[in-house]
Amino acid sequence: MVLTTWGLSTGFCIDPIEKKPLNHFLPGTSVLSFGTAGCNLGCQFCQNWDISKSREIERLSQQATPEAIAQAAHDLGCRSVAFTYNDPIIWTEYAVETARACHSLGIRTVAVTAGYITPEARPVFFESMDAANVDLKAFTELFYHKLTLSHIEPILETLIWLARETEVWFEITNLIIPEENDSDEEIRKMCGWVLENLGDQIPVHFTAFHPDYKLRHRPRTPHSTLRRARETAHELGLKYAYLGNVHDVEGQSTACPGCGHMLIERDWHELGVYGMSGAACGSCGLEIPGRFELEPGSWGRRRMPVDMRRYRRPTA
Secondary structure: OOOOOOOOOEEEEEEEEHHHHOEEEEEEEEEEEEEEOOOOOOOOOOOOOHOOOOHHHHHHHHHOOOOHHHHHHHHHHEEEEOOOOOHHHHHHHHHHHHHHHHOOOOOEEEEOOOOOOOOOHHHHOOOOOOEEEEEEOHHHHHHHHHHHHOOOOHHHHHHHHHHHHOEEEEEEEEEEOOOOOHHHEEEEEEEHHHHHHOOOOOEEEEOOOOOOOOOOOOOOOOEEEHHHHHHHHHHHHHOOEEEEEOOHHHHHOEEOOOEEEEEEEEEEEEEEEEOOOOOOEEOOOEEEEOOOOOOOOOOOOOOOOOOOOOOOOOOO
């Protein structure tokens, strides 16, 4: 079997790490993002469908070796490289080799994934990742079967395995789709499961849906629905719940769950007030879960395309 997407990508771009979204991993820093084509899920609401559903990898792609990607990230001042746009689980060999090249230059790695992977394959893929954002797309088997052509249990197993068996920092994203997975009961059950099985320290991002691909008949997610989900998470005991795909400084920012001190203010993907002291609250000293450096990055909300041709090694 040959991985036909090895060395090919659907595009390279420097993003803020908060866009992945990761709020507790190297805040404010830039990440070099790229993907390939195809996916192992069939989400009817896919918002990268032109990439994840593409079979024309040769037409869509730039060429880049793992070493070139690592060098580009290093030269452009990126603290990490993200495997994203489509699920990197389906191009594990390319992702793992790129991660090794990145680590050799001190660059960390991020997987943006649905977590739909077998137990045997999990260690091979995740042992090369420093962080991950895992899409927990809903909390019913019916939703997964009907709208993603997959099953929920492997994703739940992956999340438990990440929490209990690895050092990978991970955060969860839940895209809330009106009339599909937006009931108070489902959100409450999901938050309760996270609390019971993963603990109260895992950040959960509730993000707004916009009509796309095959689910254009559903409306955009009301801002009030996202806020209610965040309130439910906090009421049940989750310490870090965030809003995404909407402009809400309070809902995107991190406050200390101990004293209420503003730790990281976010306006979209740009940092404002920064009240951390290393990995702790600068006011009360409470340790904050995540991967933090002494100072935050200053990339802001910029998005910068990268032309990988300048990193291509000349052929003999």
